[in-house]
Amino acid sequence: xxxxxxxxxxxxxxxxxxxxxxxxxxxxxxxxxxxxxxxxxxxxxxxxxxxxxxxxxxxxxxxxxxxxxxxxxxxxxxxxxxxxxxxxxxxxxxxxxxxxxxxxxxxxxxxxxxxxxxxxxxxxxxxxxxxxxxxxxx
Numbered sequence: 001x002x003x004x005x006x007x008x009x010x011x012x013x014x015x016x017x018x019x020x021x022x023x024x025x026x027x028x029x030x031x032x033x034x035x036x037x038x039x040x041x042x043x044x045x046x047x048x049x050x051x052x053x054x055x056x057x058x059x060x061x062x063x064x065x066x067x068x069x070x071x072x073x074x075x076x077x078x079x080x081x082x083x084x085x086x087x088x089x090x091x092x093x094x095x096x097x098x099x100x101x102x103x104x105x106x107x108x109x110x111x112x113x114x115x116x117x118x119x120x121x122x123x124x125x126x127x128x129x130x131x132x133x134x135x136x137x138x
Contacts, residue, residue, distance in 0.1 A: 063127055064118040065089070066135075069111055076126070079115060088126040089117050099134040109134070 065087045071078035075091045091097075097104050109115070114137060119129040 063121050064116065065127065066116045067114070069109060069113045069115060072109060072111060075106070077109060079117065087117075089119070089132075090122060090126050090128045091132070092128060095119075095129045095132060097132045097134070100136070104134070 065079055065081055065085075067079040067081040067085075067087070069077050070080045070086070077089045077091065079087050079089055081087065091106055095106075097106060097108065099108065109132070114135040116133045116135060117127060117129050118131045119127040122128050
């Protein structure tokens with residue numbers, strides 16, 4: 001009788017080679033899957049960058065200013081830009097005020113704070129603030 005696998009040593013070597021090939025292909029497939037998921041995470045992070053840092057925003061067609069608070073009068077603040085232009089900003093109950101990553105209250109706004117404001121224009125030339133971000137001084 002002529003058996004191809006009658007030699008147990010050759011059979012063991014063939015099985016070991018087969019196992020090595022299967023493990024290598026499995027590792028390759030696992031690496032491909034992990035790479036795909038990392039790439040998709042990066043892509044989705046990029047597409048949702050604003051929402052990741054600023055939360056849900058409904059003011060993409062907005063106006064804004066960056067400057068220093070020079071006056072606080074109840075729910076209206078006056079901001080002076082670096083160019084010296086003054087802008088009145090109306091704060092509503094829906095205005096989001098942020099200091100770093102924390103939400104803060106209107107009472108946390110102080111004269112001489114540097115702020116970045118995003119909002120919508122009002123008919124009388126003010127900005128109705130949707131987001132006020134207090135910028136830390138260096």
